[in-house]
Amino acid sequence: MMKYLSKPRGLSTLLSDVEINFSSSLHFKGVENIDISLIRVNPNQPRKDFKEPQLFELAESIKIHGLIQPITVRVQGNHYELIVGERRLRACKLARLSEIPAYIRNADNEGSALMALIENIQRENLNAIEVAMSFERMIVEYQMTNEELALRIGKDRSTVNNYLRLLRLPSEIQKTIITGQISMGHAKALIALENPEIQFTILQKILKDGLSVRQVEELAKHLAKKTSYKTSQSQNLWLLEYFNTTVKSLEGNLISNVALKSEDGETGSISIEFFNQHDLERIMTHLEKVFKKSA
Numbered sequence: 555m556m557k558y559l560s561k562p563r564g565l566s567t568l569l570s571d572v573e574i575n576f577s578s579s580l581h582f583k584g585v586e587n588i589d590i591s592l593i594r595v596n597p598n599q600p601r602k603d604f605k606e607p608q609l610f611e612l613a614e615s616i617k618i619h620g621l622i623q624p625i626t627v628r629v630q631g632n633h634y635e636l637i638v639g640e641r642r643l644r645a646c647k648l649a650r651l652s653e654i655p656a657y658i659r660n661a662d663n664e665g666s667a668l669m670a671l672i673e674n675i676q677r678e679n680l681n682a683i684e685v686a687m688s689f690e691r692m693i694v695e696y697q698m699t700n701e702e703l704a705l706r707i708g709k710d711r712s713t714v715n716n717y718l719r720l721l722r723l724p725s726e727i728q729k730t731i732i733t734g735q736i737s738m739g740h741a742k743a744l745i746a747l748e749n750p751e752i753q754f755t756i757l758q759k760i761l762k763d764g765l766s767v768r769q770v771e772e773l774a775k776h777l778a779k780k781t782s783y784k785t786s787q788s789q790n791l792w793l794l795e796y797f798n799t800t801v802k803s804l805e806g807n808l809i810s811n812v813a814l815k816s817e818d819g820e821t822g823s824i825s826i827e828f829f830n831q832h833d834l835e836r837i838m839t840h841l842e843k844v845f846k847k848s849a
Contacts, residue, residue, distance in 0.1 A: 587653040592633045613648035624655040682738045686717040739767035
């Protein structure tokens with residue numbers, strides 16, 4: 555028998571502190587007990603990681619007290635598609651329930667995805683990479699800008715941007731965020747370095763020595779300066795080799811000693827040695843021929 559609640563408390567209550575505009579295509583239909591076997595999980599569910607001990611604990615609680623917070627679904631043909639509450643659904647299956655209380659909504663794909671994302675973010679059920687991947691999917695699939703997404707989920711644009719930057723990290727580092735070995739604060743400090751080798755070096759120190767976010771930020775700054783210095787030194791060596799090659803080429807063509815001076819690697823002077831008037835005329839004649847060929 556279907557059971558209806560007069561005053562349902564669902565996602566709207568959870569999001570009471572956030573101003574969300576879901577489109578008019580999303581309507582509330584009510585709550586009823588539905589056949590659990592008719593529910594299909596949304597393949598785009600933002601949450602991917604479900605810890606078994608917590609699921610079994612929730613299942614035992616459901617056996618005793620029932621499911622206090624209904625899941626949210628929408629009708630898709632002859633079955634239901636889950637919008638919010640996969641953890642609760644899994645626990646109810648473990649508890650061997652045949653029916654489950656559910657809010658039924660008329661929701662389009664975008665509204666459904668937003669509801670799932672917001673509910674998980676507000677419950678803090680997602681790890682940072684899951685949030686980042688969900689943000690990226692919403693932006694690409696529904697052609698949103700970062701700012702539009704931020705407005706829809708009630709977050710600052712900088713928050714959205716910070717999550718998306720996590721996806722620049724190598725997959726091995728992303729895995730440590732998913733498993734909780736490093737925090738988002740650690741990850742943000744690693745992103746600033748850009749060089750994967752240095753990122754992995756610091757990651758190993760975090761895992762081995764338990765560095766705080768502040769310590770990682772300081773270490774990142776130090777290594778960034780060191781890398782910048784090495785790059786500068788490498789550039790200077792390249793310029794020195796180029797200058798030497800240029801000087802040797804000029805000396806070979808002019809059959810005279812040539813000196814090239816530059817203090818900043820950009821501006822400088824070239825001096826050509828001559829021994830007498832005749833030698834100067836010889837050099838000038840040669841240079842004139844070179845200029846005429848290049849003209």
